[in-house]
Amino acid sequence: MGKVEKARKGGAASNSPYDRKSSAGKGAAATKNNVFKFNKDFGQHILKNPGVADAIVAKADLKPTDVVLEVGPGTGNLTVRILEKARKVIAVELDPRMAAEITKRVQGTPLQKKLEVILGDVIKMDLPPFDVLISNTPYQISSPLIFKILALPNPPRTSVLMFQREFAMRLTAQPGDALFSRLSVNSQFWARCTHIMKVGKQNFRPPPQVESSVVRIEPKLGKDRPNVSWQEFDGLLRICFGRKNRTIRASWSTKEVLSMVEKNYRIYCAMNNIPIDDGLVEGAGDGDEAMEVDDDNETGAPADEDEWGGVMDVEDGDDDTPEFFKEQKAAATASQPVKTPSRRKKTKLGEMIKEKIRKVLEDDTDLADKRSSKCDENDFLRLLFAFNNEGIHFA
Structure with missing residues (x-):
């Protein structure tokens, strides 16, 4: 006669997947769901909220004939939604693990033929022709990416980009604002910048230290583009x-x-x-x-x-300055760093x-x-x- 299995105490592990699911804490579940450890040096914060991803794609106003450039696709949560709307997606990824993950995600599906993954640094490479830019932008390359896009001779029709909240506010800052900067002047001179929505840190895995915002940038094209050299x-x-x-x-x-x-x-x-x-x-x-x-x-x-x-030179015999002021001046001079002429x-x-x-x-x-x-x-x-x-x- 077989032995009756006794229920294990809370400290012991269970062989049942159902027991493991119900007893695991939130931290443990998040660790088990991670395919690999995210690299913070690359600014990897994966957008996990499908509602936010759908809203970003909707704000891009994609056409069935559009070629979309996505910077930092990560595991592809945003990419698969773009693939359903556009003709082609060119995903530029710096991390080989992420590039392999997104390729595997669409492998064997009709979306596979519409995806091209480029491994490299988007700031340093020559970009292929594209119509729309969509990105959950790594915070480290926010400013270089904006300047690279604005300086293109044929910029994309529109760009929908996720940035750190403060950086997004700089794009729309006006003269006199505390955040007004060179970035503000350039972005508003060469494009129309619109703040679309705020995104809380809880919508990412792992959560970043700061809040985020989505911005739409529409470069001025044709007659509206200033006839001025970018450089x-x-x-x-x-x-x-x-x-x-x-x-x-x-x-x-x-x-x-x-x-x-x-x-x-x-x-x-x-x-x-x-x-x-x-x-x-x-x-x-x-x-x-x-x-x-x-x-x-x-x-x-x-x-x-x-x-x-400069200091007026005075001969010793004609100098009737009181000794107190001479000593004070000598002490002040001695405390100053020596300047090399x-x-x-x-x-x-x-x-x-x-x-x-x-x-x-x-x-x-x-x-x-x-x-x-x-x-x-x-x-x-x-x-x-x-x-x-x-x-x-x-x-």
């Missing part, structure tokens, strides 16, 4: 938004910017057979320093000098570049004392037009 416009914005809360005069007065502008002007003159005077300024000594301007000192003078243009001499070309920048900022646009965070796209267009008229380019 020129973005190059100008890079300088202006180096520190967006400084005045524009301060942003254009650093050594690095002056050196870059001079280099670009030399190239412009060489291409247009314009002679350049490389002579030195008569009577000028060493130490051709840029006009560094900080937020508190915006008179146009170097930040570390007073209105006299620049050996670069003032050149006529360098002085001409400074004068051109001053003319553009003060005479032509009157934007010298305005801050980039308060300017709109018309202000930046006026700046670009004025600099181009002076032979200064940024491409």
Whole structure:
């Protein structure tokens, strides 16, 4: 006679799959359902809510003839829904495990012929032609992906992208907003950006640290697309938004910017057979320093000098300064870091570049004392037009 099996205590494992399902906690169930461990370095947070996936595809307004580029398809929860609506899906995946998983998911189904998986980094590769971009975007590549798409000569008809909430807000920020940036100007200048919906962190596996949002980006096409060079416009914005809360005069007065502008002007003159005077300024000594301007000192003078243009030298016999002030001055001088004087001499070309920048900022646009965070796209267009008229380019 067989033995009667006794019920096992809660601490012991059961051989019955039904018992295992009912006794396992949420954490254990999530671990067993994972095909493999997700790589946080790749920003792998899989969208698990089918309602959110359906809403993203619906907002893309897909046509049966569309070729869709999906960045970071993961395990394919969003991909299979796109495949049902579009003619073809090109999925770009960086993780070989994910690429194998999504390929296996559609293998042997009618959707298999409509899927092309490309293994690689979407930021570094040349993109094939496509009509629509859909992505649960890895947060690390959010900004590079936006700039790559906007800079395409033939951008997609529409892009529906999932971003970190704060990043999504930057895309739609207006002048004067705390999140207004170079990204805001570029995205709104070259496209129409619309915030579609908020997505909570509980809709992902594993949950990210931040909330997310879905944004639709519709590039301006045809007659609506600005007749401006992307490289020129973005190059100008890079300088202006180096520190967006400084005045524009301060942003254009650093050594690095002056050196870059001079280099670009030399190239412009060489291409247009314009002679350049490389002579030195008569009577000028060493130490051709840029006009560094900080937020508190915006008179146009170097930040570390007073209105006299430096410390006035006084002979020992004529110096009647009280000893107290001499000691105080010596202590203050000793506490400051020693500055190595620049050996670069003032050149006529360098002085001409400074004068051109001053003319553009003060005479032509009157934007010298305005801050980039308060300017709109018309202000930046006026700046670009004025600099181009002076032979200064940024491409």
